[in-house]
Amino acid sequence: MMDSERHEATPRRTALVTGANKGLGKEISRQLAALGMSVLLTARNDELGSAAAAELAAEGGDIRFARLDVTEEKTIRSVAELVDGSFGRLDILVNNAGVSGVVRGERLPLDEISVETLRSTLETNFVGAFALTQALLPALRTAGGRVVNVTSALATFARTTGSGPAGRADLIPYCASKVALNMTSVLLADQLRESGVTVCSVSPGYVATDMNNFAGTKTVRDGARTVVRFATAAPDELPDRAFITEEGVAPW
Template identity: 40%
Template sequence: MTTIALITGANKGIGLETARQLAAKGIHVIIGARDAAKGEAAAQTLQAEGYKADFIPLEVSNEASVKQAAQTVTDRYGKLDILVNNAGIHPEFAQGVFSFEQMSLELLMQVYQTNFFGPFLVTREFLPLLGKSEAGRIVNTSSSAGSLTDQSNPESPYYGVNTAGYNSSKTSLNALTVQLAKQLTGTNIKVNSACPGWVQTDMGSAAAPRTVQQGAGIIIKLATLPNDGPNGGFFNEAGAIGW
């Protein structure tokens, strides 16, 4: 039976590379994106490379859009094996917002709408489909910028990344991972958080030291865990990350 994977925010960057690497394993990938033209183009790119891929409209911060996407996957496939909550934004970095005084409530809510409420909505609506998989896997694309351990350690390379909205939204996403993992104990579904590192994307900029191919590695690993793999953890390619 074909393995089906949905990746949110998959029209570019780490999301598209995650879709490509999963597809290379023979998995049918669904490109979830809010921009229909870009999402269709991404799916067509993978198809041209010989992979099984299609596109569904998915605006993670819009509940109606998420519900419609879940219904579409239900109608087309009847199940979901892998969910990668990849869609995320970091507008503070681009806008130079590095202090509480600069942060507007509107901007903070915008960050949380995509980075926290989005993964919650998508996961909630797709859990029934993941429950129909023999080995459901959920990967929340997080960041060590959301690690309270790293953020509290002046010697951590992430200590200087002081963007309150992005960092705390990823901390909150990690909390969702922990809470959901407890609910999923004893089921056929596993959920984990992944840190791809500082990657060369529109968000990460060309200054980043890591390629999208490298960044996607830990996501692929967690998306294809064996049955004895971890549940409720936070990992990068080197291993577990302190919460």
């Protein structure tokens, strides 16, 4: 077989990124496309999502848009059908969509944290990521794919004293949702080990995005690079049961 034929016989690697109309999700999509993957850029807003996909496609990436609100079962189902129909496999799923749970940017005291905020934050950051992953399992199993859950250093028990969320009642919904996501990464990795699907939680660092009013100290480029590095690492190079940061493995 000629080299070119061998190349054609290898299916193009496929990736799906959630919450990718802006911020880290958009940049992760850009970097995955730059590696030659077919990227399904998803977002809950049609207009913003298709504009982001068009911008990245104009840079030469193989990128298309699909609407996905991770809290809406209907859109999860239709995206899973689209992946099956268009790709038949999924090499990389990046569960990036997230909300801060901080209301109007205010540092609300404990007595004013609403249960509704707690519910909606868990619904997006944890339940949504789980539900989407579950819907995409057949395509992930076909590819022996990778699931990357985008997490935060704010959700490590190691940082509950000193710097971090200590003293911030308003961050309880966010931190709790990401802790749930982290535990899910570890347990899913166990569940899927035999199928060849690998799962990890990766923290991008403190990145300047809408989520923190652009107060983050890192660029989206650097934050996305960390996520993409572990999204594309060989399975035997992926730290197991680990909290992964830009500096490597850190304490949970």
